[in-house]
Every structure is written in structure tokens, then in C-alpha cells.
């Protein structure tokens with residue numbers, strides 16, 4: 056199993072490691088900084104030596120790195136990993152913003168989001184029913200206040216369940232999450248509402264970060 060480095064340090068942009076296995080244009084590494092795609096979030100992009108990383112595939116405990124071409128390096132070689140940091144950092148900020156906003160809705164208005172999805176330039180929350188405009192505006196104001204107050208964002212592994220992770224923004228309730236986050240709400244930047252629609256009876260709120 057490859058050693059995963061992004062949970063210990065989500066800010067690691069470059070790293071050198073050895074190639075464990077090559078199968079055509081897909082490879083396994085001894086260690087990786089590349090976060091694979093999930094059902095609610097796109098994965099990292101970047102480079103391994105002169106090859107582009109165009110996809111990541113989780114199979115069991117392993118993370119396969121899909122390259123744009125068959126590499127010239129061999130198994131056992133040391134290679135240089137480099138993340139597209141702008142893409143990753145935006146994802147970390149949007150993802151953290153979703154946690155914060157969902158935390159405010161839950162804590163202050165007893166409205167619990169049933170889904171949260173991060174896209175490349177925006178992110179959205181889904182609620183089971185329509186929310187009043189006033190609640191949406193107040194939750195946005197509170198989230199931006201929390202951003203200005205520079206709350207700590209903690210992530211940690213469950214004490215009993217290995218591999219199961221939690222994320223907590225400030226004093227909001229911890230949420231089970233294996234994603235990547237910024238360390239402090241100040242990094243999120245100002246949160247704005249982009250779109251507010253009803254889809255199949257559900258409230259979908261899309262936001263952006265400046």
C-alpha cells in the first residue's frame with residue numbers, strides 16, 4: 056500500500072518518491088501527494104516528471120496515477136511529483152467553506168444539509184426543503200463573520216476506527232470527512248452566494264469564494 060501524505064500535510068505541493076509499479080500509462084508510487092477523485096469532489100491534477108497526471112483511481116487501498124503517456128522511467132526509479140497547486144488550493148478552500156456554511160445552518164437554524172459537492176470554481180449544499188431567504192442571508196453573514204474571526208479547522212483520524220477521519224471548524228460540530236481542508240477559516244476568503252434554486256423539491260445553494 057502506498058503511503059498517503061496529503062492527510063498529514065495538505066500543503067505538500069512537491070515530493071520525491073519511488074515508482075512501485077507500472078502498467079502501461081498507470082503507475083503506483085511508494086508515497087503520494089495526489090488526492091483521488093471522490094463522488095463529491097474532483098481529484099488532483101499535476102505532473103510526475105514530464106508526464107501529466109490526468110486521473111487518479113482508487114482500487115482497494117491503492118491509488119493508481121493515470122498518466123497522459125507511457126512513462127520512460129522504470130519501476131524503482133525516483134520521480135518528482137508536482138501538484139497543480141492552484142487547483143488543489145481552490146478545492147481545499149471551497150471544501151472548507153462548505154463545512155463552515157453547513158455548520159452555521161445546522162447550529163443556528165437547525166437546518167441540516169443532506170449533500171455537499173465541490174466543483175472546480177464553486178460548491179453547493181443541498182437541503183431537503185426550501186429555506187427562507189432570511190435564513191440563507193443570515194447563515195451567509197455568520198459564515199463570513201467566522202471567516203474574519205480566523206477559526207481553526209482541525210482534521211484528525213478517529214481514535215477507534217483506523218482510516219476514518221473527522222473535520223471540525225471552530226466549535227461547530229465535527230463532521231466525518233476524508234477530504235482536504237485549509238487550516239484556518241481566514242484562508243477561505245469571502246463567501247458569496249452564486250445561485251439559489253429549487254431542484255426536485257430540494258433547495259440547492261451554490262457559493263463561491265473570492
Ligand SMILES: [Zn+2]
Nearest residue numbers: 222232234235
Ligand atoms: Zn471535509
